[in-house]
Amino acid sequence: MTRPVYVHDLDGLAAHARAVRAALPPRVELLYAVKANPEPDVLRVLAPTVDGFETASRGELRRLAEVLPDRTPAAYAGPGKTDRDLAAALAAGVARIHVESPAELRRLGALAVAAGTTARVLLRVNLPVDAPGASLVMGGGPSPFGMEPADAVACARRPPAGIEVRGVHAHLASGLDAPLAGAVAAAVVRWSVDQIDAAEVDVGGGMAVDYTDPAARFDWAGYGRMLARILDAHPRLRLRIEPGRSVTAYSGSYLTEVIDVKRSHGEWFAVVAGGTHHLRTPAAKGHAQPFTVHRRADAAGPRTDGGPVTVVGQLCTPKDVLSRSVTAGPVGVGDVLVFAMAGAYAWNISHRDFLLHEPPVFRTGDPQRVAAEWAARPYGRR
Template sequence: MTRPVYVHDLDGLASHAQFIRAALPRRVELLYAVKANPDPGVLQTLAPIVDGFETASRGELRRMAEALPGRPPAAYAGPGKTDEDLAAALSARVDRIHVESPAELRRLGALAAAAGTPAQVLLRVNLPVDTPGVHLVMGGGPSPFGMNPEDAVQCAARPPAGIEVRGVHAHLASGLDAPLAGAVAAAVVRWSVTNVGAEEVDIGGGMAVDYADPTARFDWVSYGRALNDVLDAHPGLRLRVEPGRSVTAYCGAYVVEVVDVKRSHGEWFVVVAGGTHHLRTPAAKGHSQPFTVHRRRGADGPHSDGGPVTIVGQLCTPKDVLSRSATAGPIGVGDIVVFAMAGAYAWNISHRDFLLHEPPEFRTGDPLRVASQWAARPHQS
């Protein structure tokens, strides 16, 4: 039995990131949100392509210092920052600190004044911008993220000592298609310039990723055109975007071996040597993770009849479901299952210590080639 393995296609990642960079206006700064996948190889692959990195914890600051020494993060964000967090961001020489509340701004000002170096700040604002049909909303209503617009106006007009307010950050939702993302960007910039005289605006990320269709992609070209229109209307503006999932989701795969196949009350269950403690994405988002099956050489154990199957892991909970499919075809013990689109919010958000299973291995290369080589080995039960 081979341990589950994550395979990162770094060449594919580089090509995808280069396409995104080319689709956006040159004046738009492309940041990568480290929270999506902080793997050192991912960060190092993106480093020469993106304009910077957005971090949201002291751990991510440490990861950046380890993977890319000498390159300060472009942004430090996230709610509930402690004084230790703010001091770490100042020490790391982060370009812009995104401040979530007036109280956080006052604390940061005191720390920056004591250090003798003003903090360069974007105010995160919870704007009443409509995002219809979006599944994950962080703004536009009561939310732990950002500050009320009227509070932001006051903070920008009278910042405490130690603070230089440069503009606004507004990440309002995730799962935006290109037309809606463009409309949200225009609305955020319009409010920021009109109400706080913003010189800079970070419009966040949230570009849609469709797990039901692994071939679908966010329309970066039309989004780039929309951002170009925004910049034409505001010629002196510094504009940033910070996608995460839409950059790295497609570069990673989770490869596992089938250890059991059984029928229960008329339904087929395929049990793999892994589970949502390694790949939490389908449980977190409530979807079926897309997958392909590679038949194992010499495998002659139990197999499903080609009808609907539920693929589950090794955890002692009925919620350990990776995927459901009516079209997978027969799946047998020893076969190799490749879960695609596992390059973002996957291993790094998983409840990895539940039952204390061994962690997966990590490799770089073509996930399908790795699976084919694995499937070519004779099966040993």
């Protein structure tokens, strides 16, 4: 039995990133949110296309410095920044630090003065902007993210020594379709320009990814047209977006092998090597991860009857569910399953040490070709 494998389609990732960049107005800066997938190969492939990288920890700063030593991080974000975090961002020369509270701004100012430098910041603001239909909401109500609008106005008007306030950052929700993402961006820019005369606005990411339809894509062209209209109304504005999931989700696949197939109280279960400790996305988002089956002709074990099947992993918890499918067809022991859309918030957010199973293997290439080669090999037990 082969260990589960993550396969990254780097050619597909590069093509998708170029298409995203081409759909956006030239004046919109495209940052990649490293938190979505910090794999070195992913960062290297995106580097020629994106305008910069958004980081959210000292670990991400280190990763970027190791993989792309000539690229200065474009942004440093995240709640709960310690003085060590802020000092590391200053030392790395981060172009813009996204500040979450007045207290954080004061601490950053003191560190900048002590270092003999000036910190250029965007104030993260929790604006009361509606986002109906969003899958995850981080603003518009009580939230640990960002500061009250009135506090942001006060910080912009009277920044502490060592601070240059350049504008606003507002990542308010995720799972937005293009019309809603454009409307949110317009509302954020309106407030930022009207209230603090912002020269720069980062409207965040949160572009929708539809796990029920692997072929669907966010309407980047439509979104680009909406951002162009915003820029037409504010010709001196510097506008940024920072997508993550919507850039890399489609380029990664998680491949694994069926260990056992059984019926329980009238329902079929396929138990695979690995599980949500490798691929936490379906558990985190509460969805069925889309998958295809590469059948192994020489496997002699049991097979489902082609009806609905629940795919589970090796963990001692009923939450270790990767997918539920009514369309997979027969699934048997030894078959190789290819879970698509595993290129973001997958291995990097998984509870990888639970039960201390071996980690997956990582490689690049065409995931369907890798799966076909795997399924063609003689089936054997560990």
